[in-house]
Amino acid sequence: MSCAAIRWIAATCLPAALSCSGPTAVGAAHPPAPAPPATSGQAAGTPPNTVYLRRDRDETGRGGGQDARATGGPGILPGASTQTTKGAKYTVLGTPPAPTPAPGKVTRIQLDTFFPLQQAGAALIYDVRPGFSFRRGHIPHAISWPKGQFTTQLAAREAEIRAARAARRPIIVYCTDLACPDSNKIATRLAARGHSVSILDGGYAAWTSAELPCE
Secondary structure: OOHHHHHHHHHHHHHHHHOOOOOOOOOOOOOOOOOOOOOOOOOOOOOOOOEEEEEOOOOOOOOOOOEEEEOOEOOEOOOOOEEEEOOEEEEEEEOOOOOOOOOOOEEEEOHHHHHHHHHHOOOEEEEOOOHHHHHHOOOOOOEEOOHHHHHHHHHHHHHHHHHHHHOOOOEEEEOOOOOOOHHHHHHHHHHHOOOOEEEEOOHHHHHHHOOOOOO
16 A cells, blocks of 8 residues: 555544544543432532632732632631632621421310320420419429520420420410410410410410319
């Protein structure tokens, strides 16, 4: 074969062979790996441990006000007020907010339904009257949670509520009588946090009118 024929084959066929697609093609790129599915409570497409950043101005006064998003890992420190990413300093604006729980329901429970639950210890009962009223007398097994101490006691009480819900024990609140608004206020606030709550109809007055034992 002549040199001219060899040069023609090299110029015509070799580039076509190198550009072929398929698993044996030279330089073929691998397809990108699919993105992992979003975890519970995480918006689709949002990497885990995401923090939102605002770029600070550097010593020359440039580069401020740009927003960025970074994920946990080297250089991203949980709880830090500033981060350094790719040589630029950012202020941490915060992490994605936790999803809002679905609201619970507020219902009323009659004394004849409440009594067997109370006797069996099968309900979590809160007395939301002022503390001095609770000390003067209350329904046995009730826990004092005055309306004025809702926020200060919330962490401890919410742990009790979660445990009761896991055990399928209803949450029941009561105050003084039908005219007392405190039980409804507490129940509404708990329902906004995702807890279903029943209000004892007639409150403590209904219990004492039935001449049931008090503590």
